[in-house]
Amino acid sequence: MCSLCRPSDGFGGGPFAEIGEPSVVVADDRSGPVAVGGDVGSLQWSGSGTATGGWSGHRIGVYEPDGLRCRLRCRHLLRSSMPVRSLAFHPVLPLPAVGTGSYDGTYDSGALTALDAATGAVLWRITLTVGGVPTCALSLAVAPQGRLPPGTVDGPVPEYG
Template identity: 45%
Template sequence: MTSPLRINRVLGDRPFAEIGEPALAVADESRGLLAVAGTYEFDTAPVGVYDVGDLGCRALVRSGYPVHAMAFHPTFPLLVVGTGRYDGGYLFEGELLLIDLETSTGVSLIEHPLGRQVLALEWLTGQEQRVLMAPPDDWQDKHTWVEGHLAVVRRRDRRVVPPRSITGVELAGPRVAAPRCDSREAARCAVSSLSGDWDPRRDIRAVEELSDGRILATLDGAQAESWLLSGDRQWTVPDHKGGRDIVVATDERSVWVSLMRPEWEEPPQSLSGSRSRTGRSSSNCPPRRLWCAAPTVYRPSHPPGISGSAAGFVSGAAAGSIAGRSTASASGRPNRVKPGSPQPT
């Protein structure tokens, strides 16, 4: 038997919070709607439809590819979304999504399993739609990045189009110029014009609750942030890549955050300490001089004997507390540390 989910507080709520960093925005002025697609990250791109009056989210779906084009149906509550990307070696793949704004559901319309990368969309009538696509592949074709294929897809009733029903024959069309456009700045302007206090909320990577009810979180764009019981943000520590894992000392006076840093980046800092009350920095440690923090039962993130890896350290830090708990060095031997800063090797 499962218990119903109850929402006590929503922290960081604001207009367009579902989207993160906007990549594309398209307006339907007649219905007072704005469709916003977010940046493609972690194999997904959110697509939200908002009422420009109260900025409420009316529909939300997620695409498995970056979004390049969107178009509202002229009469029905439908939004068609064109997505896709280059696979890195040969093919341009993607989807043509049809989203029902009343049910917040979407279907993929292209029959081929890999689909096509859709670059632009335009409704000609309520039954006809012009679709601009990248070529299927770049085999011996140096113009694939600046040209595409143009087709017109016809359906009598767009509300009852079955999934995977648009064939390759229907998508065949003449080769035309197809420059790739960057719509991110225009999307940011469209969103900002509707909400003056808007700023993007990106992915939350870790959350910890303190004994006094405060919530600590790491996220993209900030090492960490603290939220009070009132729902107000107490402090935030900005960071260009953000924090990943979070570890709270046993006395809850300090917080350690592993930062999103590749091994080769300078400075090679992967751990940052802050005061839990103010967010002020207490210590910063380079990864190659640290012991791995782990829970009481040690589970190595790498086989024993592999040392000097920033990724290995960060994985260990996510599992346990810096202060007063069992730890293990990179060699795999368990150790004990006192409350305070982690001990160097």
């Protein structure tokens, strides 16, 4: 990534406008992609409440440096059913891992998803559990062997990958 790039150089109304309000950002220093998790908010209209049926404002964006203008360009945009809590890139491949999860007093549901940064395709998705109890990945670290040991509110989860 060129040294003049700044997060504020995104599209639209601000940095990473495609994913709404950013909650987590991670950059792959080797090959340049940047993965961002955020929320565009809920639908609402005058005279009624919030639209909830089937709508999810949670987004995952994969950006790449635009060398000509030294800005980040959105390559892939994916919808997530749960908020993005953590992101990490594979140590060798351009594969971001995404930890998602919901909170309703406890982090009681979550998933770990691997994406292909080049195509935006979901390579795999696993529902997280600790001792048979659903949980949420609050942090991710990718080990040199490409294994994913997520950290959760309930303690470590068996490695994936």
